[in-house]
Amino acid sequence: MVSGARAPDSTGSEPAAFAVFQSFGVTYDTAPAPSLTGLTLELFSDQLTLVTGPSGSGKSTLARVVAGFVPRLLHGKIEGSAQVLGNDVESAPPNAITDSIGMVFDNPFDQLTAATRTAFDETAYALENEGLPAAEIVSRALGALESVGLAGMVGHHPRRLSGGQSQRLAIACALAQQKPILVLDDPTSQLDPTGTAEVVSLVRKLRREHTTVVLVAQDLTHWLAIADRLVILDGGRVTADGSPASLLAEPVPLAGQVMIPRYVAIWAELRSRGIELGDRAPLGTDQLIASLQASVGAGG
């Protein structure tokens, strides 16, 4: 396994772990085999942890454990231990995890309530249950809808939205709750390039505001530049973990099954042909271009 050390944050202090997995495994009650197994991992506050891996590697299951859904609501047999915000995930009191961690599911239709008649109502639903004052509910719900580009659709029926609009609405519902930790499971899977760019800039803004983010993505292209850490899963366990630039500078375990961005693949190919491009993988096309220009400048 490529090892990933906890990186000091911008203040130089060690970030705190909000989730600690030790030899953790889960086998859903309805599944014949474990979805996670022997997983050892710490997740740190005030970071964006990007989680990737082949289909079926356990990314969504990990996300659901972190967000307090597995095994409390979606049951399964646990091995080892997992603590989230100091709570054992098996015996955590109701809401102990979900009060502080918001989740956007991979499939928005698993998340939307089917109990509301407008996008506004859907976004306000959880806030009403929290008993917030009406003015606060309205400003949070409208603000969240605007930030996902649905300001013009507040009165639309949730069931009449497209897949991409439903995904944005699911994100708005989580945003409106303003929780300090957000788990996003492949939040752009149904979005076109414009929608994807909007969600990326939204997550960038959340990070500037110090929201802790755990983000599952099949396609890393848009996320590397804002990720503090990259975790690769395979077969329900961690196979690589480290800073994106150093982890992707080495041959990535499972390359071929994990979508390596083109700018990283081009950088690696040029480097393998002897072009001096440094030992940190680019985290965007702009960084690839900058390292090529530096190489030309240096006569490399």
Ligand SMILES: Nc1ncnc2c1ncn2[C@@H]1O[C@H](COP(=O)(O)OP(=O)(O)OP(=O)(O)O)[C@@H](O)[C@H]1O
């Ligand atoms: N609710 C569930 N009940 C039973 N088995 C499940 C459930 N969810 C996932 N699994 C199984 O657990 C394993 C891991 O699935 P999971 O969805 O966590 O992987 P993933 O990495 O998110 O995959 P994908 O990239 O396709 O989203 C798979 O074998 C899957 O079939």
Ligand SMILES: [Mg+2]
């Ligand atoms: Mg998944």
